[in-house]
Amino acid sequence: MCGHAVIALGRYAVDSGLIPEPSSPETQVNIHCPCGLVRAFVEYRGGRSGRVRFHSVPAFAFATDVAIDVPGHGKLVVDIGYGGAFYAFVSADRFGLDVCSSRTRDLVDSATAVTNAVKEQVKLHHPDDEDLAFLYGTILTDGKDAFSGEPTANICVFADAQVDRSPCGSGVTARIALQYHKGLIQLNQTRTFQSGATNSFFTGKAVEEAKCGDFKAVIVEVSGQAHYTGTAKYYAESDDSLKDGFLLR
Numbered sequence: 001m002c003g004h005a006v007i008a009l010g011r012y013a014v015d016s017g018l019i020p021e022p023s024s025p026e027t028q029v030n031i032h033c034p035c036g037l038v039r040a041f042v043e044y045r046g047g048r049s050g051r052v053r054f055h056s057v058p059a060f061a062f063a064t065d066v067a068i069d070v071p072g073h074g075k076l077v078v079d080i081g082y083g084g085a086f087y088a089f090v091s092a093d094r095f096g097l098d099v100c101s102s103r104t105r106d107l108v109d110s111a112t113a114v115t116n117a118v119k120e121q122v123k124l125h126h127p128d129d130e131d132l133a134f135l136y137g138t139i140l141t142d143g144k145d146a147f148s149g150e151p152t153a154n155i156c157v158f159a160d161a162q163v164d165r166s167p168c169g170s171g172v173t174a175r176i177a178l179q180y181h182k183g184l185i186q187l188n189q190t191r192t193f194q195s196g197a198t199n200s201f202f203t204g205k206a207v208e209e210a211k212c213g214d215f216k217a218v219i220v221e222v223s224g225q226a227h228y229t230g231t232a233k234y235y236a237e238s239d240d241s242l243k244d245g246f247l248l249r
């Protein structure tokens, strides 16, 4: 699941006419993601769309304080949370790094080492569908998990060591589920999350308790602002040997 894509697609659905009669001040857009139904609410006033908030699928703490052997770094304690995708969480200072000011290459290498170690050492499980039971990435944080009016920063390194340009919608969802599980945040306490990569912001809060199988879960609301950057048309000609794309590692 991609939370920042939900924010972008919610706005696009309203602006592109996919929703025939958008309502003001908000229009609801339901998006079926691989993890389940995600409900987006798009601000819509005077014919203009604005910020988008979404309600997540049930998000939960899968495991906390898990000791992992990370080659080159020794034993590290991580938390694992689910917010539409599974992420491992660890404070960047465990690597002597800062999510906002350290070199991105160093943050990516450290996060990737954690991802690889967790994949090898922890068996994930999702009550709804075992296809969801894979680790999407590692989120390095500034360690500021206790509720505060101040923003908390993180950087999400996901898939093939890609860096999220946003604070990560599904990651923020998982992080709030972990914070709620640990008693560090209450329902409806809004927290601001900053991307260490780009300084962009989401806000998030747990809005409701829920269940996911035997896991105590929460529904999390994440909100942010998407912007248009352009439109494009793509073609796939049958005789193009690269029409299915390619990956350089």
Ligand SMILES: O=C(O)[C@H]1NCC[C@@H]1O
Pocket: 001, 002, 003, 004, 005, 156, 158, 164, 166, 167, 168, 169, 170, 171
């Ligand atoms: O916002 C998100 O949820 C996504 N960003 C990169 C990884 C996730 O799919």
